[in-house]
Amino acid sequence: MSDSTENLMVVPSKKQKNNYQPNLITESRQMFTALEKNIVVMIINQLTIRYFEKSQPLFPNQNVEFLIPFAELSKSRNYSEIERAAKSLQLKQQGFAFTNEKGERYFKYMIPFPLVENLMSKGKMCLKITMFSGAVPYYTELGKTWTSYDYEVMRSLGSLYSKRVYEILMSHYRSDTFTYEVDHLRHILNVPETFKYFDFTRKCLDVANSEIKEKTGIEFTYEPVKKEGKRVTRLKFTKKTPLSQIESEVDASREYIQKMPIGEAVALAWQWFAGYTLNEAQKAAITDSSDKLETFLRIHTEVASGKRKNVKNATAYMVKSLGIENVKVKRKETTPKSTTPRRTGTPKAISSIIGTMSLFQPEE
DNA sequence: TTGAAGGACTCCCTGTGACT
DNA sequence: AGTCACAGGGAGTCCTTCAA
Numbered sequence: 001m002s003d004s005t006e007n008l009m010v011v012p013s014k015k016q017k018n019n020y021q022p023n024l025i026t027e028s029r030q031m032f033t034a035l036e037k038n039i040v041v042m043i044i045n046q047l048t049i050r051y052f053e054k055s056q057p058l059f060p061n062q063n064v065e066f067l068i069p070f071a072e073l074s075k076s077r078n079y080s081e082i083e084r085a086a087k088s089l090q091l092k093q094q095g096f097a098f099t100n101e102k103g104e105r106y107f108k109y110m111i112p113f114p115l116v117e118n119l120m121s122k123g124k125m126c127l128k129i130t131m132f133s134g135a136v137p138y139y140t141e142l143g144k145t146w147t148s149y150d151y152e153v154m155r156s157l158g159s160l161y162s163k164r165v166y167e168i169l170m171s172h173y174r175s176d177t178f179t180y181e182v183d184h185l186r187h188i189l190n191v192p193e194t195f196k197y198f199d200f201t202r203k204c205l206d207v208a209n210s211e212i213k214e215k216t217g218i219e220f221t222y223e224p225v226k227k228e229g230k231r232v233t234r235l236k237f238t239k240k241t242p243l244s245q246i247e248s249e250v251d252a253s254r255e256y257i258q259k260m261p262i263g264e265a266v267a268l269a270w271q272w273f274a275g276y277t278l279n280e281a282q283k284a285a286i287t288d289s290s291d292k293l294e295t296f297l298r299i300h301t302e303v304a305s306g307k308r309k310n311v312k313n314a315t316a317y318m319v320k321s322l323g324i325e326n327v328k329v330k331r332k333e334t335t336p337k338s339t340t341p342r343r344t345g346t347p348k349a350i351s352s353i354i355g356t357m358s359l360f361q362p363e364e
Numbered sequence: 365t366t367g368a369a370g371g372a373c374t375c376c377c378t379g380t381g382a383c384t
Numbered sequence: 385a386g387t388c389a390c391a392g393g394g395a396g397t398c399c400t401t402c403a404a
Contacts, residue, residue, distance in 0.1 A: 033377085034377085034378085034394095035377095035378085070385090123385095124385090125385070125386090158378090158393090158394080159394070159395090160394095160395095161395095192395090192396070192397095195396080195397095196367075196368075196369090197367075197368065197369090198367090198368055198369050198370075199396080199397085201368095201369095202369090202370090203394090203395070203396075207394080207395095231366085231367065231368095232367090232368085
């Protein structure tokens, strides 16, 4: 296999500042070590670059190969460590399981990286990782909700819990507060069963908070909001993001929105319409114009992130910004517009393929 | 009685640097 | 490029105390 092969990516041929991944991945249970996680982060970075360059779909029904120089993985050049991580990564299973509205349970289990080997390329020892074709869509089809995080920040975080909490924080960057069931959070962070609640907070959350604050300026607090007896079952997180971080996120978001396939953009707009009291004609005016659509998504993101302050009436502000104050529903319209997104030729969002999947369920 | 909170300890992973 | 020894720190465990 030569380096010019379409589905072989050499790391780091290029680097993308921000990684994008479906929230399904963020909310999944990940059982990686820190080194394995860094490998996966590099892979997602390469997929993000390809996503922007080629748009969807990426590599339909093809395995994808990644070539990563050992020097990119560890400064120590401790090759036995890399071999151990590679061997371990090859064994990692990912599973999806969900129950639909009818109560029918569906599952899919896979090994996303079935082949890991080393080889010499251009005088450098490299790790070659093959990504299973069936796993590719789960990493590349961003769907309606995605997580964007800084690639270098993620790589610089030492603690595995810091990496995972950083991902989760960034998946909620549009809101200052969010809640998690403690059991769910422990599950997706892969916290050992032996951890007491206090161990969980100090070894996972507190460690992550201090490291993330040091590396990014983002800090968070958490407080119990629900208890069963004395047992804390739900935590409310409050996030404090510095303005520079907001700017960075808004820039990243704008970049993504501009390159988003039209079908996904329309679907995302319809999802966000729920937060406004727009009439049907105004909604149609937005989704029928690529300029208005891009502007709507951009302004929504900037307001939600806090970049645009003092917005008292979100609907009025948006309507004025888009210049659609006088767009009204025609009285004699006999066939009301559907409240669902228009059909497009673009691939389905991942969430539409797999339903209301909530999280990775590892095989017990 | 149970679970949160706190401290202390061990184990081992990871990075560093010397060396071949 | 690759091996090895070492140090530091993170991860995990266990025990005690306190309070609901």
